[in-house]
Structures are given as structure tokens and as C-alpha cells.
Amino acid sequence: MAQKTQIILTDDIDGGEATQTVTFAFQGTSYEIDLNDEHAALIEESFSEWITNARKTTGRSSAAGGAPARSSSTRASSGPKRTDLDAVRAWARDNGHTVSDRGRVSNKILEAYDAR
Incomplete structure (x- = not known):
């Protein structure tokens, strides 16, 4: 049936x-x-x-x-691309932030980078 x-x-x-x-x-x-x-x-x-x-x-x-x-609908990423993380890390160090050479970059640092 x-x-x-x-x-x-x-x-x-x-x-x-x-x-x-x-x-x-x-x-x-x-x-x-x-x-x-x-x-x-x-x-x-x-x-x-x-x-x-x-x-x-x-x-x-x-x-x-x-x-x-x-x-x-499709969604685009708003954060920095993976290829930009080296630039984010360099900016963070130059501006007094502590950031590791590898791994995740904190949202606090990403937000500060985006707000510059």
C-alpha cells in the first residue's frame, strides 16, 4: 500500500x-x-x-x-581568510597582544584586527 x-x-x-x-x-x-x-x-x-x-x-x-x-541562501565568511592569519599575528604582536605561531587566533584579537 x-x-x-x-x-x-x-x-x-x-x-x-x-x-x-x-x-x-x-x-x-x-x-x-x-x-x-x-x-x-x-x-x-x-x-x-x-x-x-x-x-x-x-x-x-x-x-x-x-x-x-x-x-x-549562501553565507560568506566575514572573518579573515586562513591566508591572512600570518598578517593578523604580526599585527597582534606589533600591538602588544600575545599570540601563538600556530593554531587558533582568539576572537578578541580578530575583532581588534578588524576594528583597526
């Missing part, structure tokens, strides 16, 4: 038909909301100024990094 399971999304704003699930995070908590295309565009527009001025964080495996996103 064949079975067919159908999932019908309901827009969490107006109760109508939703076309997508939007995920975002705020203050360390991840959220999902089912929306139609119009409501998804509104949330993306309302977040756009904040996203433009924010820095992305790494270490998250999903798009729930603080920005509304669809499952097809």
Missing part, C-alpha cells in the same frame, strides 16, 4: 497559505516562522539595514545566524 504525506504550511502572521519557512536568530535564540512570499519579503526588508551593518559569525551549521534566510 502506498502512502502520501502532505505538509501544508500556514502563514504565522495571517493564517493564510505559507510558501516558506524563514529562520533567524536573535540574542542567542533561533526562531522559525512560516510565511507567504509577501511576508517573507517584509521580514527580509526590515532586517536588511541591520544585516548590512552587522558582522557574520562562524560556527553555525544552518542559516540561522541572525538573518532571515531561505534554505537556498
